[in-house]
Amino acid sequence: MVSGVWQKDFPPITRATLALYAGASGDHNAAHIDSDAAKAAGFSDVFGQGMLGMAYMGQTISDTVPPERIRCFSARFVAITQLGARLSCTGRPVRKYEEEGEERIAINLEMTDQFGETKLTGHAVVAVGARS
Amino acid sequence: MSEADRLDSYIGHRFVPVTAMVEAGRLRFFHKAIGETNPALTKPDEQGRLPIPPTYLFCLEMLDAENPFAFTEELGVPIETILHAEQSFTYRHPVKSGDRLDFLARLENVAHKKGGALTFLTQRVDVTNQNGVEVAEIERTLVIRNGA
Structure with missing residues:
Protein backbone atom coordinates (compact mmCIF):
# COMPACT_ATOMS: atom_id res chain seq x y z
CA MET A 1 0.00 0.00 0.00
CA VAL A 2 2.84 2.37 0.83
CA SER A 3 4.75 1.94 -2.38
CA GLY A 4 3.90 2.69 -5.98
CA VAL A 5 1.64 5.29 -7.52
CA TRP A 6 -2.15 5.20 -7.44
CA GLN A 7 -3.80 6.36 -10.62
CA LYS A 8 -7.39 6.81 -11.73
CA ASP A 9 -8.81 8.32 -14.91
CA PHE A 10 -12.27 9.84 -15.17
CA PRO A 11 -14.70 10.29 -18.07
CA PRO A 12 -14.89 13.73 -19.79
CA ILE A 13 -16.81 16.38 -17.83
CA THR A 14 -20.15 17.03 -19.56
CA ARG A 15 -23.09 19.28 -18.72
CA ALA A 16 -24.91 16.09 -17.68
CA THR A 17 -22.09 15.26 -15.23
CA LEU A 18 -22.45 18.70 -13.64
CA ALA A 19 -26.26 18.52 -13.47
CA LEU A 20 -26.23 15.05 -11.88
CA TYR A 21 -23.58 16.11 -9.39
CA ALA A 22 -25.54 19.26 -8.49
CA GLY A 23 -28.65 17.23 -7.77
CA ALA A 24 -26.93 14.44 -5.88
CA SER A 25 -24.65 16.71 -3.82
CA GLY A 26 -27.17 19.38 -2.85
CA ASP A 27 -24.91 22.09 -4.33
CA HIS A 28 -27.36 23.86 -6.63
CA ASN A 29 -25.02 26.81 -7.33
CA ALA A 30 -26.25 27.93 -10.75
CA ALA A 31 -22.72 28.73 -12.03
CA HIS A 32 -22.25 24.97 -12.55
CA ILE A 33 -25.53 24.13 -14.27
CA ASP A 34 -26.86 27.25 -15.98
CA SER A 35 -24.73 28.84 -18.73
CA ASP A 36 -26.56 32.15 -18.41
CA ALA A 37 -25.79 32.35 -14.69
CA ALA A 38 -22.16 31.36 -15.29
CA LYS A 39 -21.75 34.11 -17.91
CA ALA A 40 -23.44 36.68 -15.68
CA ALA A 41 -20.83 35.82 -13.01
CA GLY A 42 -18.01 36.46 -15.52
CA PHE A 43 -17.22 32.89 -16.59
CA SER A 44 -17.22 31.74 -20.21
CA ASP A 45 -19.56 28.83 -19.46
CA VAL A 46 -20.57 26.44 -16.69
CA PHE A 47 -17.59 24.78 -14.99
CA GLY A 48 -16.99 21.82 -12.72
CA GLN A 49 -17.88 21.89 -9.04
CA GLY A 50 -14.67 21.84 -7.01
CA MET A 51 -16.22 19.16 -4.84
CA LEU A 52 -16.85 16.96 -7.89
CA GLY A 53 -13.08 16.93 -8.43
CA MET A 54 -12.54 16.21 -4.75
CA ALA A 55 -15.10 13.36 -4.93
CA TYR A 56 -13.07 11.89 -7.81
CA MET A 57 -9.92 12.33 -5.75
CA GLY A 58 -11.65 10.52 -2.89
CA GLN A 59 -12.42 7.62 -5.22
CA THR A 60 -8.73 7.35 -5.99
CA ILE A 61 -8.18 6.78 -2.26
CA SER A 62 -11.20 4.52 -1.58
CA ASP A 63 -10.36 2.30 -4.57
CA THR A 64 -7.22 1.29 -2.64
CA VAL A 65 -8.12 1.81 1.01
CA PRO A 66 -11.42 0.81 2.72
CA PRO A 67 -13.31 4.07 3.39
CA GLU A 68 -13.37 3.53 7.18
CA ARG A 69 -9.56 3.63 7.23
CA ILE A 70 -9.32 7.16 5.85
CA ARG A 71 -8.37 9.44 8.77
CA CYS A 72 -8.16 12.80 7.02
CA LEU A 83 -16.38 21.31 -19.77
CA GLY A 84 -14.76 18.48 -21.71
CA ALA A 85 -11.92 18.12 -19.21
CA ARG A 86 -10.60 14.60 -18.87
CA LEU A 87 -9.36 14.43 -15.31
CA SER A 88 -6.90 11.97 -13.92
CA CYS A 89 -5.70 11.65 -10.38
CA THR A 90 -2.45 10.33 -9.04
CA GLY A 91 -1.76 9.46 -5.43
CA ARG A 92 1.72 9.02 -4.06
CA PRO A 93 2.25 7.48 -0.63
CA VAL A 94 5.01 9.60 0.90
CA ARG A 95 5.39 8.62 4.54
CA LYS A 96 4.58 5.81 6.94
CA TYR A 97 4.35 6.64 10.65
CA GLU A 98 2.72 5.82 13.98
CA GLU A 99 -0.07 8.05 15.28
CA GLU A 100 -2.83 7.51 17.86
CA GLY A 101 -1.62 3.92 18.34
CA GLU A 102 -1.88 2.84 14.72
CA GLU A 103 0.27 2.69 11.64
CA ARG A 104 -0.64 5.41 9.15
CA ILE A 105 0.37 6.40 5.65
CA ALA A 106 0.39 9.94 4.29
CA ILE A 107 -0.48 10.35 0.61
CA ASN A 108 -0.04 13.33 -1.70
CA LEU A 109 -2.61 13.60 -4.47
CA GLU A 110 -2.83 15.61 -7.65
CA MET A 111 -5.68 15.99 -10.15
CA THR A 112 -4.75 17.13 -13.65
CA ASP A 113 -6.62 17.53 -16.93
CA GLN A 114 -5.63 16.16 -20.34
CA PHE A 115 -3.26 19.12 -20.86
CA GLY A 116 -1.42 18.40 -17.65
CA GLU A 117 -2.85 21.44 -15.89
CA THR A 118 -3.21 20.93 -12.16
CA LYS A 119 -6.81 21.36 -10.99
CA LEU A 120 -6.61 20.14 -7.40
CA THR A 121 -3.89 19.12 -5.04
CA GLY A 122 -4.71 16.92 -2.09
CA HIS A 123 -3.42 15.19 0.98
CA ALA A 124 -4.76 12.18 2.85
CA VAL A 125 -3.82 10.06 5.82
CA VAL A 126 -4.99 6.45 5.96
CA ALA A 127 -4.60 3.70 8.54
CA VAL A 128 -2.84 0.51 7.47
CA GLY A 129 -5.13 -1.64 9.63
CA ALA A 130 -8.70 -1.34 10.94
CA ARG A 131 -9.25 0.83 14.05
CA SER A 132 -9.17 -1.41 17.16
CA MET B 1 -16.89 50.35 8.39
CA SER B 2 -14.93 48.93 5.45
CA GLU B 3 -16.03 45.68 3.83
CA ALA B 4 -12.90 44.01 5.26
CA ASP B 5 -13.76 45.20 8.78
CA ARG B 6 -17.37 44.18 8.31
CA LEU B 7 -16.33 40.60 7.43
CA ASP B 8 -13.73 40.50 10.22
CA SER B 9 -16.49 41.33 12.70
CA TYR B 10 -18.11 37.98 11.85
CA ILE B 11 -15.17 35.88 13.10
CA GLY B 12 -16.63 33.43 15.61
CA HIS B 13 -20.11 33.77 14.09
CA ARG B 14 -22.14 30.60 14.59
CA PHE B 15 -24.26 29.53 11.66
CA VAL B 16 -27.76 28.05 11.86
CA PRO B 17 -27.28 24.36 12.85
CA VAL B 18 -28.19 21.72 10.28
CA THR B 19 -29.48 18.20 10.95
CA ALA B 20 -29.09 15.73 8.08
CA MET B 21 -30.20 12.16 7.50
CA VAL B 22 -27.88 9.69 5.78
CA GLU B 23 -30.19 7.95 3.33
CA ALA B 24 -29.31 4.93 1.14
CA GLY B 25 -31.35 6.18 -1.84
CA ARG B 26 -29.59 9.54 -1.90
CA LEU B 27 -26.24 7.75 -1.57
CA ARG B 28 -27.05 5.65 -4.64
CA PHE B 29 -27.81 8.85 -6.59
CA PHE B 30 -24.45 10.25 -5.47
CA HIS B 31 -22.70 7.05 -6.61
CA LYS B 32 -24.34 7.46 -10.00
CA ALA B 33 -23.27 11.11 -10.21
CA ILE B 34 -19.60 10.32 -9.60
CA GLY B 35 -19.49 6.92 -11.33
CA GLU B 36 -18.87 5.04 -8.10
CA THR B 37 -18.96 1.27 -8.56
CA ASN B 38 -16.57 0.13 -5.83
CA PRO B 39 -18.38 -2.55 -3.72
CA ALA B 40 -16.62 -1.20 -0.60
CA LEU B 41 -18.98 1.78 -0.98
CA THR B 42 -21.98 0.45 -2.92
CA LYS B 43 -22.57 -2.88 -1.13
CA PRO B 44 -24.51 -2.69 2.17
CA ASP B 45 -22.99 -4.30 5.28
CA GLU B 46 -24.68 -7.15 7.20
CA GLN B 47 -27.07 -4.66 8.81
CA GLY B 48 -28.01 -3.32 5.39
CA ARG B 49 -26.14 -0.05 5.92
CA LEU B 50 -23.99 1.78 3.38
CA PRO B 51 -20.83 3.70 4.28
CA ILE B 52 -20.41 7.22 2.91
CA PRO B 53 -17.84 8.38 0.33
CA PRO B 54 -15.01 10.56 1.74
CA THR B 55 -16.48 13.92 0.66
CA TYR B 56 -20.15 13.16 1.29
CA LEU B 57 -20.38 14.97 4.64
CA PHE B 58 -20.03 18.23 2.72
CA CYS B 59 -23.04 17.23 0.59
CA LEU B 60 -25.23 16.12 3.51
CA GLU B 61 -24.97 19.52 5.12
CA MET B 62 -26.14 21.21 1.88
CA LEU B 63 -28.81 18.60 1.10
CA ASP B 64 -30.68 19.06 4.36
CA ALA B 65 -29.96 22.71 5.14
CA GLU B 66 -32.97 25.00 4.97
CA ASN B 67 -30.59 27.40 3.18
CA PRO B 68 -27.65 25.54 1.55
CA PHE B 69 -25.88 28.86 0.93
CA ALA B 70 -26.19 30.15 4.50
CA PHE B 71 -22.38 30.39 4.69
CA THR B 72 -22.30 33.26 2.21
CA GLU B 73 -25.78 34.70 2.75
CA GLU B 74 -25.51 35.06 6.53
CA LEU B 75 -22.34 37.10 5.89
CA GLY B 76 -23.98 39.17 3.14
CA VAL B 77 -21.61 37.92 0.41
CA PRO B 78 -23.10 37.40 -3.11
CA ILE B 79 -22.59 33.77 -4.15
CA GLU B 80 -21.48 34.68 -7.69
CA THR B 81 -18.34 36.36 -6.28
CA ILE B 82 -17.09 33.30 -4.42
CA LEU B 83 -15.09 30.20 -5.31
CA HIS B 84 -14.15 27.21 -3.22
CA ALA B 85 -10.49 27.46 -2.23
CA GLU B 86 -9.79 24.63 0.20
CA GLN B 87 -11.61 21.77 1.88
CA SER B 88 -10.61 19.32 4.58
CA PHE B 89 -12.16 16.47 6.51
CA THR B 90 -10.91 14.77 9.68
CA TYR B 91 -12.77 11.53 10.28
CA ARG B 92 -13.28 10.37 13.88
CA HIS B 93 -15.98 7.71 13.57
CA PRO B 94 -17.63 5.86 10.64
CA VAL B 95 -20.89 7.26 9.23
CA LYS B 96 -23.48 4.91 7.71
CA SER B 97 -26.91 5.15 6.14
CA GLY B 98 -29.53 5.47 8.87
CA ASP B 99 -27.40 7.90 10.88
CA ARG B 100 -28.71 11.33 11.82
CA LEU B 101 -25.99 13.97 11.90
CA ASP B 102 -25.84 17.42 13.45
CA PHE B 103 -23.63 20.03 11.77
CA LEU B 104 -22.51 22.96 13.92
CA ALA B 105 -20.59 25.56 11.94
CA ARG B 106 -18.74 28.70 12.90
CA LEU B 107 -16.63 31.24 11.03
CA GLU B 108 -13.08 30.40 12.06
CA ASN B 109 -11.05 32.97 10.15
CA VAL B 110 -11.13 35.82 7.66
CA ALA B 111 -7.95 36.63 5.69
CA HIS B 112 -7.39 39.44 3.21
CA LYS B 113 -4.80 38.82 0.47
CA LYS B 114 -3.42 40.35 -2.73
CA GLY B 115 -3.96 43.91 -1.53
CA GLY B 116 -7.60 43.22 -0.72
CA ALA B 117 -8.43 41.66 -4.11
CA LEU B 118 -9.15 38.32 -2.42
CA THR B 119 -10.79 37.57 0.91
CA PHE B 120 -10.60 34.05 2.33
CA LEU B 121 -13.35 32.87 4.67
CA THR B 122 -12.68 29.70 6.65
CA GLN B 123 -15.57 27.85 8.26
CA ARG B 124 -15.18 25.02 10.76
CA VAL B 125 -17.95 22.47 11.14
CA ASP B 126 -18.24 19.91 13.95
CA VAL B 127 -20.31 16.87 13.07
CA THR B 128 -21.89 14.57 15.67
CA ASN B 129 -24.19 11.59 15.22
CA GLN B 130 -27.49 10.56 16.86
CA ASN B 131 -25.56 9.08 19.80
CA GLY B 132 -23.63 12.28 20.46
CA VAL B 133 -20.43 10.78 19.03
CA GLU B 134 -18.17 13.25 17.25
CA VAL B 135 -17.84 11.74 13.77
CA ALA B 136 -15.86 14.40 11.90
CA GLU B 137 -14.50 17.92 11.68
CA ILE B 138 -14.82 19.78 8.41
CA GLU B 139 -13.04 22.92 7.30
CA ARG B 140 -13.94 24.79 4.19
CA THR B 141 -12.36 27.92 2.81
CA LEU B 142 -14.12 30.08 0.28
CA VAL B 143 -12.47 32.92 -1.57
CA ILE B 144 -14.33 36.12 -2.41
CA ARG B 145 -13.15 37.71 -5.66
CA ASN B 146 -13.60 41.32 -4.61
CA GLY B 147 -14.67 43.43 -7.56
CA ALA B 148 -15.77 40.37 -9.58
Missing part, protein backbone atom coordinates in the same frame (compact mmCIF):
# COMPACT_ATOMS: atom_id res chain seq x y z
CA PHE A 73 -8.47 14.16 3.53
CA SER A 74 -7.92 17.70 2.30
CA ALA A 75 -7.76 19.45 -1.05
CA ARG A 76 -6.87 22.81 -2.54
CA PHE A 77 -8.80 23.95 -5.59
CA VAL A 78 -6.09 25.30 -7.85
CA ALA A 79 -7.87 25.97 -11.15
CA ILE A 80 -11.36 25.78 -12.62
CA THR A 81 -12.29 22.51 -14.39
CA GLN A 82 -13.77 23.26 -17.83
